[in-house]
Amino acid sequence: MIALYTLMEGIIAFFLIAGSIFALIGSLGLARMKDFYMRLHGPSKISTLGVGCVLLASIAYFSLLDSGPSLQELLITIFLFITAPVSAHLLSKSALHQKLERDPRTRGNPQELQEDDDEHTSEESPQGSSKLP
Amino acid sequence: MSLLLIVLLPLLGSLLPLLGSNQRRHQCALLTAAMPLIALLVTLRETPGVLAGEVPRLAFSWVPALGLDLALRLDGLSLLFVLLILGIGLLIILYARHYLAEADNMPRFYAYLMLFMTSMLGIVMADNLILLWMFWELTSLSSFLLIGFWSHQSAPRKGARMALAVTGMGGLALLAGFILIGQIVGSFDMQTVLDSRDVILADPRYLPALLLVLLGAFTKSAQFPFQFWLPQAMAAPTPVSAFLHSATMVKAGVFLLARLHPALAGSQEWLYLVSLTGLVTMLYGAYFALTKLDLKAILAYSTVSHLGLITMLFGFNSQMALVAGLFHILNHATFKAALFMTAGIVDHECGTRDIRKLKGLWRYMPMTTALATITAASMAGFPLLNGFLSKEMMLTESLETPLLGGLAWLIPALATVASILSAAYALRFVRNTFFDGKPRDLKKTPHEAPFLLRLPVLVLAIVCVVVGLFPALTATGLLTAATDAAMTMPAPEPHLSIWHGFNLPLLMSTIALLGGLLVYVLRQHLFAFHRQFASRDSLAIFENAVQRLVRFTQWAIDTLENGSLQRYMLWVVISALVVAGMSLMGIETLKGELATQEASPLIIVGAVITCFAGLATAFLHRRRLISLIMLSVVGLMASLIFARFSAPDLALTQLAVEVVTVILLMLALFFLPQKTPKESSASRIVRDVLLAAGFGGVVASLNYALLTRPLNSISDFFLENSVPGGGGHNVVNVILVDFRGFDTLGEITVLCIAGIGIYKLLNRLRLFMPSSDSEGRPWSPDRYPMILASVSQSLLPMALLVSVFIFLRGHNAPGGGFIAGLVTAVALILMYIAHGVEWAQQRLSFQYQPIAVAGVAIAALTGVGSWAFGYPFLTSSFGHFHIPLIGDMELATALLFDLGVYLTVVGATLMILANLGKVTTSHRPSKQKEKA
Amino acid sequence: MQHLIILPVLLPLLTGVALLIHRGGALTLRRTANVLSTIALVVVGILLVAASTDDTIRYYALGDWQPPFGIILVLDRLSALMVLVTSLLALGSLLYACAGDDEQGSNFHGLFQLQLMGINGAFLTGDLFNLFVFFEVLLIASYALLMHGGGKARTHAGFHYVTLNLLGSMLFLIALGILYGTMGTLNMADMSAVVPTLDTADLGLVKAGALLLLIVFGLKAAMLPLYFWLPRAYAAAPAPVAALFAIMTKVGIYSIIRVYTLIFGEQAGPLANLAQPWIWWLGLATLALGAVGVLSARDMRTQVAYLILVSVGTLLAGIGMHNEAALGALLYYLIHTTLVSGGLFLLVDAIAQQRGKAGARIVQSRTLTQPATLGLLFFAAAIAMAGLPPLSGAFGKALLLQAATTAQQYWLWPILLGSGLASLIALSRTGSTIFWRASGEKTGITLGPLRVTATLILIGGAPLMVAFAGPITAFTQATAAQLLDRDAYVESIIARDDTGGDA
Amino acid sequence: MLDFALKVSVVLFAIAVILNLYRVAVGPSLPDRILALDTMYVNSIALIVLFGIWLGHRTYFEAALLIAMLGFVSTVAVCKYLLRGDIIE
Amino acid sequence: MIRPRKWLPMPLLSVLLLIVWLLLMNSIALGHWLLGGFLAIVIPLITKPFWEEQPRIKKPWLMVRYFFRVLLDIVVANLEASKVILDPRGRARPAFVEYSLEVQENFTITMLASTITLTPGTVSAHLRMDGKTLLIHALDVDDIDDMKRHIHERYERTLKEIFEC
Amino acid sequence: MEALFATTTGILAASGLYLALRGRTFPVVVGLTLLSYAVNLFLFSTGGLTTDGSAVIGDGGGEYADPLPQALVLTAIVIGFAMTAFSVILAMRVRGDVGSDHVNGNRVDEPREDKS
Ligand code: NA
Numbered sequence A: 001m002i003a004l005y006t007l008m009e010g011i012i013a014f015f016l017i018a019g020s021i022f023a024l025i026g027s028l029g030l031a032r033m034k035d036f037y038m039r040l041h042g043p044s045k046i047s048t049l050g051v052g053c054v055l056l057a058s059i060a061y062f063s064l065l066d067s068g069p070s071l072q073e074l075l076i077t078i079f080l081f082i083t084a085p086v087s088a089h090l091l092s093k094s095a096l097h098q099k100l101e102r103d104p105r106t107r108g109n110p111q112e113l114q115e116d117d118d119e120h121t122s123e124e125s126p127q128g129s130s131k132l133p
Numbered sequence B: 001m002s003l004l005l006i007v008l009l010p011l012l013g014s015l016l017p018l019l020g021s022n023q024r025r026h027q028c029a030l031l032t033a034a035m036p037l038i039a040l041l042v043t044l045r046e047t048p049g050v051l052a053g054e055v056p057r058l059a060f061s062w063v064p065a066l067g068l069d070l071a072l073r074l075d076g077l078s079l080l081f082v083l084l085i086l087g088i089g090l091l092i093i094l095y096a097r098h099y100l101a102e103a104d105n106m107p108r109f110y111a112y113l114m115l116f117m118t119s120m121l122g123i124v125m126a127d128n129l130i131l132l133w134m135f136w137e138l139t140s141l142s143s144f145l146l147i148g149f150w151s152h153q154s155a156p157r158k159g160a161r162m163a164l165a166v167t168g169m170g171g172l173a174l175l176a177g178f179i180l181i182g183q184i185v186g187s188f189d190m191q192t193v194l195d196s197r198d199v200i201l202a203d204p205r206y207l208p209a210l211l212l213v214l215l216g217a218f219t220k221s222a223q224f225p226f227q228f229w230l231p232q233a234m235a236a237p238t239p240v241s242a243f244l245h246s247a248t249m250v251k252a253g254v255f256l257l258a259r260l261h262p263a264l265a266g267s268q269e270w271l272y273l274v275s276l277t278g279l280v281t282m283l284y285g286a287y288f289a290l291t292k293l294d295l296k297a298i299l300a301y302s303t304v305s306h307l308g309l310i311t312m313l314f315g316f317n318s319q320m321a322l323v324a325g326l327f328h329i330l331n332h333a334t335f336k337a338a339l340f341m342t343a344g345i346v347d348h349e350c351g352t353r354d355i356r357k358l359k360g361l362w363r364y365m366p367m368t369t370a371l372a373t374i375t376a377a378s379m380a381g382f383p384l385l386n387g388f389l390s391k392e393m394m395l396t397e398s399l400e401t402p403l404l405g406g407l408a409w410l411i412p413a414l415a416t417v418a419s420i421l422s423a424a425y426a427l428r429f430v431r432n433t434f435f436d437g438k439p440r441d442l443k444k445t446p447h448e449a450p451f452l453l454r455l456p457v458l459v460l461a462i463v464c465v466v467v468g469l470f471p472a473l474t475a476t477g478l479l480t481a482a483t484d485a486a487m488t489m490p491a492p493e494p495h496l497s498i499w500h501g502f503n504l505p506l507l508m509s510t511i512a513l514l515g516g517l518l519v520y521v522l523r524q525h526l527f528a529f530h531r532q533f534a535s536r537d538s539l540a541i542f543e544n545a546v547q548r549l550v551r552f553t554q555w556a557i558d559t560l561e562n563g564s565l566q567r568y569m570l571w572v573v574i575s576a577l578v579v580a581g582m583s584l585m586g587i588e589t590l591k592g593e594l595a596t597q598e599a600s601p602l603i604i605v606g607a608v609i610t611c612f613a614g615l616a617t618a619f620l621h622r623r624r625l626i627s628l629i630m631l632s633v634v635g636l637m638a639s640l641i642f643a644r645f646s647a648p649d650l651a652l653t654q655l656a657v658e659v660v661t662v663i664l665l666m667l668a669l670f671f672l673p674q675k676t677p678k679e680s681s682a683s684r685i686v687r688d689v690l691l692a693a694g695f696g697g698v699v700a701s702l703n704y705a706l707l708t709r710p711l712n713s714i715s716d717f718f719l720e721n722s723v724p725g726g727g728g729h730n731v732v733n734v735i736l737v738d739f740r741g742f743d744t745l746g747e748i749t750v751l752c753i754a755g756i757g758i759y760k761l762l763n764r765l766r767l768f769m770p771s772s773d774s775e776g777r778p779w780s781p782d783r784y785p786m787i788l789a790s791v792s793q794s795l796l797p798m799a800l801l802v803s804v805f806i807f808l809r810g811h812n813a814p815g816g817g818f819i820a821g822l823v824t825a826v827a828l829i830l831m832y833i834a835h836g837v838e839w840a841q842q843r844l845s846f847q848y849q850p851i852a853v854a855g856v857a858i859a860a861l862t863g864v865g866s867w868a869f870g871y872p873f874l875t876s877s878f879g880h881f882h883i884p885l886i887g888d889m890e891l892a893t894a895l896l897f898d899l900g901v902y903l904t905v906v907g908a909t910l911m912i913l914a915n916l917g918k919v920t921t922s923h924r925p926s927k928q929k930e931k932a
Numbered sequence C: 001m002q003h004l005i006i007l008p009v010l011l012p013l014l015t016g017v018a019l020l021i022h023r024g025g026a027l028t029l030r031r032t033a034n035v036l037s038t039i040a041l042v043v044v045g046i047l048l049v050a051a052s053t054d055d056t057i058r059y060y061a062l063g064d065w066q067p068p069f070g071i072i073l074v075l076d077r078l079s080a081l082m083v084l085v086t087s088l089l090a091l092g093s094l095l096y097a098c099a100g101d102d103e104q105g106s107n108f109h110g111l112f113q114l115q116l117m118g119i120n121g122a123f124l125t126g127d128l129f130n131l132f133v134f135f136e137v138l139l140i141a142s143y144a145l146l147m148h149g150g151g152k153a154r155t156h157a158g159f160h161y162v163t164l165n166l167l168g169s170m171l172f173l174i175a176l177g178i179l180y181g182t183m184g185t186l187n188m189a190d191m192s193a194v195v196p197t198l199d200t201a202d203l204g205l206v207k208a209g210a211l212l213l214l215i216v217f218g219l220k221a222a223m224l225p226l227y228f229w230l231p232r233a234y235a236a237a238p239a240p241v242a243a244l245f246a247i248m249t250k251v252g253i254y255s256i257i258r259v260y261t262l263i264f265g266e267q268a269g270p271l272a273n274l275a276q277p278w279i280w281w282l283g284l285a286t287l288a289l290g291a292v293g294v295l296s297a298r299d300m301r302t303q304v305a306y307l308i309l310v311s312v313g314t315l316l317a318g319i320g321m322h323n324e325a326a327l328g329a330l331l332y333y334l335i336h337t338t339l340v341s342g343g344l345f346l347l348v349d350a351i352a353q354q355r356g357k358a359g360a361r362i363v364q365s366r367t368l369t370q371p372a373t374l375g376l377l378f379f380a381a382a383i384a385m386a387g388l389p390p391l392s393g394a395f396g397k398a399l400l401l402q403a404a405t406t407a408q409q410y411w412l413w414p415i416l417l418g419s420g421l422a423s424l425i426a427l428s429r430t431g432s433t434i435f436w437r438a439s440g441e442k443t444g445i446t447l448g449p450l451r452v453t454a455t456l457i458l459i460g461g462a463p464l465m466v467a468f469a470g471p472i473t474a475f476t477q478a479t480a481a482q483l484l485d486r487d488a489y490v491e492s493i494i495a496r497d498d499t500g501g502d503a
Numbered sequence D: 001m002l003d004f005a006l007k008v009s010v011v012l013f014a015i016a017v018i019l020n021l022y023r024v025a026v027g028p029s030l031p032d033r034i035l036a037l038d039t040m041y042v043n044s045i046a047l048i049v050l051f052g053i054w055l056g057h058r059t060y061f062e063a064a065l066l067i068a069m070l071g072f073v074s075t076v077a078v079c080k081y082l083l084r085g086d087i088i089e
Numbered sequence E: 001m002i003r004p005r006k007w008l009p010m011p012l013l014s015v016l017l018l019i020v021w022l023l024l025m026n027s028i029a030l031g032h033w034l035l036g037g038f039l040a041i042v043i044p045l046i047t048k049p050f051w052e053e054q055p056r057i058k059k060p061w062l063m064v065r066y067f068f069r070v071l072l073d074i075v076v077a078n079l080e081a082s083k084v085i086l087d088p089r090g091r092a093r094p095a096f097v098e099y100s101l102e103v104q105e106n107f108t109i110t111m112l113a114s115t116i117t118l119t120p121g122t123v124s125a126h127l128r129m130d131g132k133t134l135l136i137h138a139l140d141v142d143d144i145d146d147m148k149r150h151i152h153e154r155y156e157r158t159l160k161e162i163f164e165c
Numbered sequence F: 001m002e003a004l005f006a007t008t009t010g011i012l013a014a015s016g017l018y019l020a021l022r023g024r025t026f027p028v029v030v031g032l033t034l035l036s037y038a039v040n041l042f043l044f045s046t047g048g049l050t051t052d053g054s055a056v057i058g059d060g061g062g063e064y065a066d067p068l069p070q071a072l073v074l075t076a077i078v079i080g081f082a083m084t085a086f087s088v089i090l091a092m093r094v095r096g097d098v099g100s101d102h103v104n105g106n107r108v109d110e111p112r113e114d115k116s
C-alpha cells in the first residue's frame, strides 16, 4: 500500500519536475534565442507541454491521492493545446507584418519580409470626419 | 388688524396697476391710488388714539428660530412717517400720472412705486428688528427698480446699480448690527430693545453694533462719505426723486436714528459719530448744491445737506434737538418734494434742467414760479414758512451742544455757514430759473403745466405756509407723539411758535439769509474757486472701481482655474497627502501588535514582478502600447496575488476585468496617438515623482499599519450565517447576492448606466482614423486571419458552457453571475475580433441595451418579490428540493438575482465593446478596405 | 407603508429600467412616465418627511439582515428632508427638460431616474460602503447626463469632472479600507458606537481615514481646493441637468454632516469633531472664492455655478461652526439654495435662448421676447441667491449669522456679508445688462408653459420658504437636534445583544 | 517527495516567469513582449495549479481555466491590434 | 453516427459539450447528465449561426490515430527544441519555408497549421491570404525539402483523408 | 510579508498616480486603472492576509479569510471597470471633439504644459 502510494507520488513528482523543466526551457528559449521567430518556438510548444505536464500532475494528484477521479484539468490542457498554436500563428503574423529582423543565418526569404515600396502615409490623417447617421 | 392693513393695502396696490393698461392711464392711476388712500384713511382713524399716547401693536409669530415676528406698531414716530409716506405718496401718484410720457410703462412704474411704499411703511411700522431690516432691504431693491426705470439710458442703469450697491452694503451692515443688538438684548422685539438702553450701552459689543447700525443708516441717508450715490440716483424719473430722495427712502436712515434713539443714543460715541457726520454732510451738501448746474442735482445735494442737518440734530443727545430733527423731517419732506416736482415741471415744459439755459420762466409759468418761490423760501429758512421754524430750532440746539468742548462755538458757526449756503442756493434755484432775463436755446416754448401736474405742488406749498404760520396748531400733536416714541423718558412739550423774541438764533437766521444773499451775489468768485478742482463724477469713479474689481476677480479666477486638469488633480492629491500625512505623523509606531508572517520566495518574486511592472507602466508611458502590456502584467499579478491570499473570486474577477479593460484600452488607443510626446519639463517630472512617491509612501504606510493590527470585524457573522442563512458555501458570493445584495444592485446599475452613457458618447463621434501604425506601416490587409476565425468559432460553445458552469457554481464555489457574464462577453467579443462587427451582428439577434437593463430589472424585481412574503426588499429564500431522478437540488432566489447580474454584465460589456468597434469600423476609409 | 423607506431608491430604479429597456418608443409616453414617477417621488418624500417628524429613527434592513451586518436604509429627519428636496428639484428639472431638451440625445429619461436613484440612495443609506456604491451610481449617471446633447465644452468639462471624481473614488476606497480595517464594521451607526472604544494605537489611522473621507466629500461638495471641476461642468451641462446637479454638491454636504456628526461627532472620544476646524476654514475660503468667482463670471451659467460655490462655502462654514443652531440654519439654507440655484439654471437657459447669438454671455444683446416674465423671475432668483429679503436666502443667512459664536463672528460675518454684497453687485450688473441694456430685434423664441412651470416650481420655492419659514425652520432645528443626539441614533439602530463589531 | 517536487517545480516556474518578465521588459519588438506576456499567462496557470496541489483543494481550478481562456483572447486582441489597429472591425 | 437534426444541428459538438460538462462537474450523477444534456442541445442551437462551416469527420478512427501520433511527436519535438535552446553555442539553423498546401478547407488548414506549430522545430508563421501557401519557420532544419515532405506525408495527407476525402 | 505587500501596494499606487498626473488622456486613464489595482489590493488586505483559507465554507481547514473585504473589492472592481470604460471612451470623445488628447484641451496636438 505504501509502495503504491510512493509510486503514485513518484509519478506525480515526475510530471511536476518534467513539466517545470519544460516550462523553464520554453521561457529560456524566449529569453535567449536570437530573433523573434526563433524565440517563438520555446513558448509555443515547450511551455505548453510543460504546463500540460503540471496539469496532468494535478489530475493525478487529485484522482489518486485526494478526492477520487477528477479530469477537470484535462479541459485546461486541451484548451491550451488548441489555443497555443493560434496565438503563435498570430504573433508571427504580426512579426512578419512588422518585418522584424531575422537572424542572418536564416534561410529563405519570404515576400513578407521583403522591403516594399509602399508609400508611408503620415501617422494620423483625419479621414473619418464624417458624422455617423 | 388695521396696522396690517396699512402695510398690506399698498402691497396689494402694487399688483393693481398691473391690471390696468398702459393706454388707459387714468384708470391705472386711480387703481393705484385707491389702496394707499384707504390706508391713509385707516391711519387717520388710528391717529387720535396715537396722539393720545396709545401705541397700537400687532404681532404674529413668524420664524421663532430667527427671532422674527410679523410685528407692527403705530407709535407717534411711526405715525409721523406713515402720514408723510402715504400723503406725499398720493401726491406723487397724481403727479406721475401726468408726468410720465406715453412711452413709459405706467403700470410697471406704479407697481414699483407701490412696492416701495409698502417697504417704507414696513420700516416705519416694524416692531421687530429683523422685520425692520427686511423692509429696509426691500426699499433698496424697489428703489433699484425705480431709479433704473428708464433702463434704455446708461445713467439710470448705472445710478441704480450704484445706489443698490451702497445701500445694499449698508443693509448688510445693518443686519449685522441688529443681530448684535439682538444678542445683547436677547430679543429682536422692538420694545424690548428700546427698553434695554442700559444693557446695550454697558455691553462691549455696543460700539460695533452702533457702528454697524450707523453704517446702515448713513448709507441710506446719504451721509458723508456715502453721499455720492444720491445725486446719481437723480437719473430716476422726477416723481421717484421727489418721493424717494426727498420724502421717504433717504429719510429711512434718519428714521432709524430716531427709532433706535432710546436704545443707542446717550453715549459719547453716539454724540460724536452722529452729530459730526451730520455736520460734515450738511456743509458738504450745501456747498455742492450751490455749485451744481442741474436743477435736480442742486436739489439732490440740498437733500444731502438737509439730511446732514437732521442727523446732526439726532446726534446731539438732546430732547429738543430730537424734536427739531423730527420737525425738520416733516418740513423738508414737504418743501423738497414740492421743489423736485417743480424741477420736474420745468424739465417737462422746457426739455432741460440746465440752470444756464433756464431763465425768466415766470413769464411762461407764473403759478409754478409762485409755488417754487414759496417752497424754496421755506428751504432757505425764510420766516413764516415751516422751514424757518425747524431751522431756527436747529440753530438753537447747535448753541447748546456740548460737542467739541472748548471749540463748541464751531458748531453754531458752521451751522450758520450751512444756512448761508442754503439760502444762497435756494435763491439761485429760484432766480436763475424763473427770473433773470429770458430763456435761451430751449427746445420748446414753455408754458404753464397742466393743473393736475401742479396740484401736488400746490398742496405741499400750502402745507409749508400753514405749518409755517400755525405750527402749534398743525404740528405740535404729531411731533409730541413722535418725540415721545423716540425718547426714553416722556418728551417735553415742544414750543412751536413763530416768534421767540430777539435772541441769538434769530440773529443767526438773519445772518444766514443776508449772508445767503451776499454769497449769491458773489457766487462767481466761489465758482471760480470751485473750478480749480477737477470735477470727479462719482458714478464714473464707482463704475471704474467696480470694473477694476471685476477685472481683478477675472484675473484671479483665470489664474487659479487655468483649465489644467493636472493642477486640479494636484490639489486633490496634495489635500489627501496633507490630511493623511498629518494623521500618520500622529501615530507612534506604524507596526501594530500582530506578528508578521514570513514571505515565501514565491511571494517575493511575485511582489518584485508586480512592482517592476507597475513602475514600467509608469515610466514607459510615452510608448502607450508597451505601457498597456505592462498594465496587463500588473493585472495578471494582481489576480495571482488575490489567488495566493485566498480570494479566488477576486482573482477570477480581476482577471476577467483586466482582459476586458485592456481590450477596451486598445480599441481606444487606435484613435489616440500611439505615443505621448515628450512635453513634461524636468521640474514637472521631479515634482510628480515626488508627489507620487509621497502618495505611495502614505498608502504603503497605511497598508502596513493596517496589516499589522488585529481586527475585530463583523465578518464572523457572514461566515457563520452563509450556509444556514444564505444557503451558499461561497461566503463572498453570498455576501454579494444576499447579505450585501443591495451593493451589487447598485454596482450593476453602475455598469448598466456606463454602457448606456458610452452609447451616448459614441453617438456622432468624429474620429481621427490612422491609416497606418505608429511606425508608418500601412495596416495588414488580412482583416480576419482565417486560422483565428476557424478556431474561435469552436471556442464559443465551450466558453458558454464554462460560463454556465461558473454561474451555477458561484453560490458554493468561486464564480457567480459577474464572472460568468464576463466570460460570455469575452467569448462573444472574440467573435467580433475574429469575424468583425457586421458578421457578428448578423448572428446575434438581440440588442445589448435591453439585455443589460433587463438584468438590472430582474435583480430588482427579485428583490421586490420578497415583499409578497412580507419581507424587506432583497430578502433571499432558498430551499432544498428533491427532484425525482435528479436528486437533491438547492435553489435560491439569490440565483435569480445573480442571473440579473449575469445579464447586465453581458449586456453592458458588449454594449461598450461592440458599439465602440462598430463606430470605428464604419469610419474606416473605403480605399483602405481591401488593398491586397 | 413598511416599504416606504426604500421607495425613493426603488421607484426611480424601476421607472428608469422600464424607460431604458427599449431605446426607442413614444416620447410622450416616456415623458409621462417620468413625470408621474417623479411626482410619486415627491409624494413619497412628503410622506417620509411626515413620518420623520415623530423623531423616531427608523431603518429598513435590506434582505432582512439586521444591522450592523446587513445594509440598512435609515429614515431620520435629515434623510427624509434630502429626499424631498431632491424630488422637488427633480420635478422642476424634468418638466423643463420635457419641453425639448430631452430629445437632444438618447435615453435621457431613464438616466434621469437612475440619477435620482443614486442620489436618494446616498441620502438614505446607513452603510458607508453602500454610500460609496450610491456615489458611483449618481456619478456615472451624472457623467452620462452631463454629456447629454454632446458638444466640445461638455466633453472637455466632462473629462475633468470624471477624472477628478475617479481619483476621489479611489480615495474613498482607501478611506473605507482604513475605517473597516480599524473598526471592523461598515454600518455608520455601528462605527459610531465603535469609535469611542478604539485603541489609542489605532487613532491616528482612523483619523487618516476620517480626513480622507473629508477630501472625498469635499470633492463632491466642491470645497476649496477641490472645487475645480464645478464651474465648467455646471456651466457646460444641459440646463435641466445643471439644475438637477444643484443637489449634487449637497450630496457631499450631506455626507459631511452625516459622517462628522454621527461617527466623528461630539461623542467620538479623542476623535470628536476632528473635521470641523478644517471644514470651517475651508468653507470660509470657498465662500470667499465663490464670491470672487461670481464677480468674475463672463457668462450667466458660470455665474450661477459660482453662486453654487458661494452656497457650498456657506454650508460648509455652517458645518464648521458645529453648533445646533448653525446646523439647523444651514439646513434651511440648503433647501433654499438647492431649489433656487436649480431654478436659476433653468431660467438662465431660458434667457439665453431668447437672446440669440449672445446666449448666456453677459454682454449687450437683443431684447428678450418675454422681458417681464423672465425679468421678474430673474429678479426674484437673484434676490434669493444674493441673500436679500424678502426671500429665503436672507433668512438662511440671517440664521447662520445669528448662530455664530463671538469668535466665529469675526470671520463669518464679513465674509458671508461680503459675499452677499459681491453677489448683489454682480447680479445687478448681470440683470441690468441682460434686461436693460438689451436692444434690437427680438428672437421670437418664447418660453413654453412647461418651462415656465418648471422654473416657477423651483424659484417659487424662495417665497414659499419665506411664507412657511416658521414650520420649516422648526423642522430644520429639530433635525439639527436629532443629528446631534447621536446616542438616540445609535440606539435605534444597533440592538446590542449580539457579538457585533465593537470591541 | 511530493513536497520537494512541488517546491522545485514552483521555483522553476518562478524563474520562468522572471525570464518572461525580462522579455516583456526588454522587447525589443512588440510581438516579443506580447509573446512573453502570453507565456507568462501560461506559466501562471501552472503556478495556480501548483498552488492548488499545495493546498490540497481545487478552489483555484476556475482561475486556471479562466487564465487559459482570457490569456488567449488578450493575446489575440493585441495581435489584431498590431496587424490592423482596429481590433473589432 | 448521430445525424444532424433541427434541434441537434451539430451532434458531435453536443457530445463534446456533454463530456466537457461532466468533466467540469466532475460527476456523473443523473442530474448532471440531464443538465449537461440540456446544455449540449441548447448551446449548439444558440451558437449554430457562428459556425461558418462544419467539419465533417469522414474517418474517425484515423483521427484517433492521428491524435496519438501528434501527441508523440509533441514530446519528441519538445525534446529536440529543448536541445537547440540549451545548446550553449547556439548553432541553430533557422529557415523560412514556404509550404504549398494541398488541403483546402479552412478547418483542415487550421488543424495542419496547429499540428505544425506543436511538432518538431516548426511554427506555422503565416498563412497567405490566398489560403494556398503556409509560411513555416523552422528552428533548426537541415534539409528544407525533406522537412516539407515529412510534413506532407506525416500530417497533411492524413488530415486530408480524415476531413476532405 | 506584510511589509512586502504594503510596499507593492504603495509602488503601484505611486506609479498609478504619476501617470494620472500626466498631461494626456490615455496615460491618465491607464494611471487611474493602475491606481485602482493598487486601491483594490489595499482594500482587500484590510481583512488581513490569509494564505490558506478561502472563504468557501467546507473547503480546507477551519480558518477562513475575511470575506467582507473581498466582496467589497469585487464591487469596487466592477465599478472601477465601468468608470474606466466611461473615461476611456470620453478620452476618445475629447480627441474627437477638441482635436487633441491633451487633458487641458488645447485645440491642436502641440506640446503644451501649463505652468502651474
Ligand atoms: Na438745498
Ligand code: NA
Pocket: B916, B917, B918, B919, B920, B921, B922, D086, D087, D088, D089
Ligand atoms: Na472597429
